[in-house]
Amino acid sequence: MIPPRAARSVAARFRPIAMPWLAYAVAWVPFAILELVSDALQAAGTSSFGDLLDTALSRTVISALLGVGVWWLSGRIHFPDRGRARFYVVQLVLALMFALLWNGIWILRWAVQAGWSAAFSTTNDAAWLGWQIMMGVWLYLLIAGISYTLRVHRLLREKEVAAARSEALAMRSQLAALRSQLNPHFLFNSLHSLSTLVRHDATTAEEALGRLGDLLRYALDGAESEDVLLLREWDFTRNYLALEALRLGERLRLTTDIDERALDHEVPSFVLQPLAENAIRHGIAPRPEGGRMAITVREWPDHLLLRVEDDGQGATPDCAGNGRGHGLRVLRQRLDARYGDRARLEVVTAPGQGFAVTVRLPTNGAPAPDREGE
């Protein structure tokens, strides 16, 4: 029922290897014709057609074989983005070497066919030799030129593809971030709570809807802007906590200790709220009796301190196998990329001992030194 694969696959396997070589050989045909015509014009009837063809073909074969070397070499010596002068000097030297080799082989072949004396009597002519060297240099430059053009073209296309791919990746991670910011479980449960509230307490429901709107706006904008005032992040966190309080009722017991001076510093977006969400999801919501959460924000002379603690079940210090691990890892990566080792994220926890995360951010606000080129 399944078609035989063997017959198809030999040809299929052969094709990708054979095709480039075939194209390469075909590309030399005009060269051979040019040689033949120019030799025939020069000889002006003194040589037989067989001799002329022999000369043209052997010169073409020698050139084509050496051309393979040039092609290989141009793959080794990359076309530079900067400092091209050196590259061109190297290419000229190579062109000269190619010309000498090209003529050397040609003379050698001549000598083998017609004897050394015949070969040298012609090649001793300085004008002829100079012309031949020029030809060799031109030939090298032509082959190398075509080779580099194709390679640079391919490189550019690969770069384009890579750029498109990394852009897609960035977009996808942005979407993933957005989705994790908008935890659907939280969102739909909040909507459900609100739909109950509208019947009985229109004022509270209205206020909560406003909070939900602000929350969504921040989450949608936050995916675009990296840095925000801590004031905005704190507002966002407060909105989030107010909605959670609506859902959890008395099970959420929150204390906050916020240093107002700290709020006009710029911080990465989503630096505080995910910590609060983690505390609720893993420290408070799983327990029927609920729990306590404490949020501390402090301004110190050289850094900001953000701390979120809960009195839940805690975890082993490495957070392995704990749902919090992922969110903390993402935050740590973001802080790393943004501040290098000038920011700190510390976790204090043990099974049954609650969970505390402390983030310290440098206050001078300047991003980490540009580490490109390291």
Next chain:
Amino acid sequence: MTATAVIADDEPLARRKLRELVAEVPWLTCVGEAADGLETLQQVDAAKPDVLFLDIQMPGLSGLEVLARATHVPTVVFTTAYDRYAVAAFELQALDYLLKPFGRRRFLAAIERVREAMERHGAPQPLERAQEALDPGRYLTRLFVRDRGRIVPIRIADIQRLEARDDYVAVHLAGGRHLVHMPMSEFARRLDPERFLQVHRSHIVNLDHVQALVPYDGSRLQVELRDGTKIMASRVRSKLLRHEAV
């Protein structure tokens, strides 16, 4: 007819909503409320309600653990805010569930179905169905579909093929087809890959009902079923099929 109900949800406002909705149903009386898994278990075994509104995510015991441990078996209406896995399971077993946020209209529709089922059978729904469908380590052996108010069991082995139709999956049997409201990908996860083969983004076939795989053109295979249906496999799947078959 009269019946009693228990409401289990960890969120106070969600309980309040259900309490009010239940109060609007003349034949239904709320006899208990629970805010976590353990409390639900106690309420169910103490009050022995006919109907249980059960949030599947609760602190303490999960909704399913509650059902596994309870000695009294009520008719269950599941509630959840967001759990694609659970929703797929409910669809596959024709279980009653409510997606939050829900209002009066959807609540009354669900409770009407419960009433019909109770009047027809008298007995509550068997909970093994929920347990089978929600166990992530098991492939389906049977599913249930709604057909004009009745619930029809279908043996997985009798399914010839599945076809994605918009938001639904069409389940093709010898005697006709049924529509199940869920994404194809969710359905595919519940099926034994030894028996069911995805030959196209929107086609899954039961290998036991496949007559032959016939080359169609250079890169595609056509799947012929015993009943004469022909399905074109996609290029990518055809390639995989060839590699597996040779």
